[in-house]
Amino acid sequence: MKTRKEAVSNRFVKAFERLGIQSLKAIPEMTNPSFSSVPFPKSASVLSKRDFAQTLIRRWVWKMVIATLALMAVGSATRVMNAGLACPDWPLCYGQLVPTAQMNLQVFLEWFHRLDASLIGLMAIGLVGLCAWYRQVLPTWLPWASLGALFLIVVQGLLGGLTVIELLRFDIVTAHLGTALLFFCALLTIGTALLPYQPTGNAGKLHYLGLAAAVLVYGQSIIGGLVGSRWAAHQCFGFSDLCSVMNTHIFGVVPPTLAVLLLVLVVWRTPALSPWLRGLANTAGLLVIAQIGLGVATFKLRLQVEPLTVAHQSIGAALLGALVCFTVLSLRDFQAQRLATAQS
Numbered sequence: 001m002k003t004r005k006e007a008v009s010n011r012f013v014k015a016f017e018r019l020g021i022q023s024l025k026a027i028p029e030m031t032n033p034s035f036s037s038v039p040f041p042k043s044a045s046v047l048s049k050r051d052f053a054q055t056l057i058r059r060w061v062w063k064m065v066i067a068t069l070a071l072m073a074v075g076s077a078t079r080v081m082n083a084g085l086a087c088p089d090w091p092l093c094y095g096q097l098v099p100t101a102q103m104n105l106q107v108f109l110e111w112f113h114r115l116d117a118s119l120i121g122l123m124a125i126g127l128v129g130l131c132a133w134y135r136q137v138l139p140t141w142l143p144w145a146s147l148g149a150l151f152l153i154v155v156q157g158l159l160g161g162l163t164v165i166e167l168l169r170f171d172i173v174t175a176h177l178g179t180a181l182l183f184f185c186a187l188l189t190i191g192t193a194l195l196p197y198q199p200t201g202n203a204g205k206l207h208y209l210g211l212a213a214a215v216l217v218y219g220q221s222i223i224g225g226l227v228g229s230r231w232a233a234h235q236c237f238g239f240s241d242l243c244s245v246m247n248t249h250i251f252g253v254v255p256p257t258l259a260v261l262l263l264v265l266v267v268w269r270t271p272a273l274s275p276w277l278r279g280l281a282n283t284a285g286l287l288v289i290a291q292i293g294l295g296v297a298t299f300k301l302r303l304q305v306e307p308l309t310v311a312h313q314s315i316g317a318a319l320l321g322a323l324v325c326f327t328v329l330s331l332r333d334f335q336a337q338r339l340a341t342a343q344s
């Protein structure tokens, strides 16, 4: 005879399956909450075609997530090392695929940035291909989401080219960072939506809070991008110019910080929440504190330590990523809860 706990859990799994998302039951090893440490079954034959396709696409997307995070860090290093125009032409570098004769640290950064970007572009095309191939067994939103990601990376490539052609015009550089972050969020949304996650049905409307915090962090990152691309901090220190841009970024830290801290507080006070949601909220709380510390250190050291700026950019992206993952998982919790209520 089924216990009440099993019956409730089954209701969520069924509701979850109706959302077109891989259920934990299909991969029994994954019912363990620490499933990331549990190896996947080796043979595809033990998985149904749907589970195989979703697992393949999920792994593909998470690799793209890592490559994009690295790409943004290299992009930030390229800017702070003044290497943005180290390859004077585009798309090749000194008219070559590998400019061996001109190679130095600056050329390497710009060249590697383009190489990683091309790899991600190819992977985005591959993602669309995989989604088209397996479309019969995938949720309907997935092929469209993959096309959206491809669109963003094409725009990103064009903005990268324009950055060089327009000699690092600040609005193009900022748009380049903004699109990179949007692409990163799109990948995280797809990757998180495909995770074999067991909803507990206790997240309520936490996704609204997660989304608000993510939007505020995104806005703060764009202002940070403006500070970087206009060299506003340098201008402010050197000539008392563009201090308003710098100050907007400094005072702009208040809304996202309050939103993240509120999220952490509400999560702590919500009983029986999924450990995933707790972990992500706590991670976001720690990251926002680290980000402020790095920002203050960058500022106090008058931008003399380049790795600090690169770390500031990367932690900012990781913070945004944690909030996006939190939002998607809590939305899945909410949807499963609604479906389960409708069924009962």
Ligand code: HEM
Pocket (backbone or CB within 6 Å): 075, 076, 077, 079, 080, 217, 220, 221, 222, 223, 224, 225, 226, 227, 228, 229, 231, 232, 233, 234, 249, 250, 253, 256, 257, 288, 291, 292, 294, 295, 296, 297, 298, 299, 303, 309, 310, 312, 313, 316
């Ligand atoms: C939620 C908090 C914050 C986020 C998400 C954030 C994000 C960013 C981003 C994305 C950049 C662009 C980096 C690049 O172009 O490589 C940036 C630049 C910068 N941020 Fe922040 N930031 C935050 C808080 C702060 C704080 C509290 C300070 C303290 C004063 C600060 C100081 C700076 C400075 C000085 C730059 C310019 C670096 C340069 O020009 O090389 N940030 N920020």
